Amino acid sequence: MKMIRENDLDIIYKAGTSDKAIIVLHGYGASCNDLAPIGQMMDQSGHFHWYFLDAPLSVDIGYGMEGRAWFPIDMMGLQQALMKGSFRSFFADKIPDGFIEASEKVEALLKSLKEKHSSLILGGFSQGSMISSEVAFKNPGLVDKLFILSGTFVSESHWRDLLSHSTSLPIFQSHGSVDPVLPVSEARRLKEFLEENDQNHEYHEFHGGHEIPMPVIQSLSAFLVRA
Template structure:
């Protein structure tokens, strides 16, 4: 693996033997290093060209440590919403502040990467999956597949308006039924919307929390290589 800049975003790149690219966006408080090891499990033959992008924002994750993020999150508001059961109003009715800026940054990367690879597969975990979905809703023309790991519904009115544009793009979604960060109830609402509007869509709920378990990795591996 090597470090590079792609359209002004720090990137870990793993060259493959094929001509397809996979762009991966990490979650809030993590970094491009966190998901980079996944390539060896998802692509043991090294067929894909992997691009792990680093979020542009530095965030304090406690104990003197910092991570990266794609857009800011008011953690106090998030925790209160989780405790009092009002999380569904936190994102579902609007776009999170800063997600459009993150989307535009990533779309510039997609533009650049699509010029040198035959296909671009896009996805991410948690906040990274939200940005991935926002990119696809804006312009899916350069994206061949989408994977959403522990994602959530946001701005339902906008999604209802634009989701038909995703009809011909295969989409993979997974979510833990015990997720304490992004509730399963909102993931299920997102799943119902996608299932109704996307021709090739698969949803993989699992017994677990805010994570990417082995059984999801196996299913995602199959999804990525499927024609």
């Protein structure tokens, strides 16, 4: 693995033996290092080219430490919404500030990578999966597969409009049944939404929180190599 910079994004890059690439976006407050070990576990033969992207924004994650983010999140507001049972309106009713700008950065990178690779698989964890979904839904034909790990709706009406112009896309979605950050109820709604919009979708719900457990890693590995 090595660190590279493309399209104004810092990236951990691991070369593969095929002409297929997997692009991975981390969650809020993490970094490009966060999911790289999972990539190693899922592709021990080194078949795919891997790109682990570092989000463009720096955010305070407490105790004098900083992480990266794709767009700002009012974490106090999120906690209040969870406690009041009003989470549905937090993301699903609007496009967050900075969301489109971040997705356009990733979109530009993917268009550049498409010149090097025959197939692009895009996905991420939590906030990274929200950006990944936006890019995939907006650009039919650019992304060949999408994986959504512990993600949620972002502006349901906006995504509904994007998918009305899209083709069927193989999608892998996973979510913990007791996720304290992004409620499973919204993941289930997203599942139904994708199925209603004729997406080639598989859903994996596990007993756990905001995480990527081994059974999900194993199922995702099978999804990545499936024709």
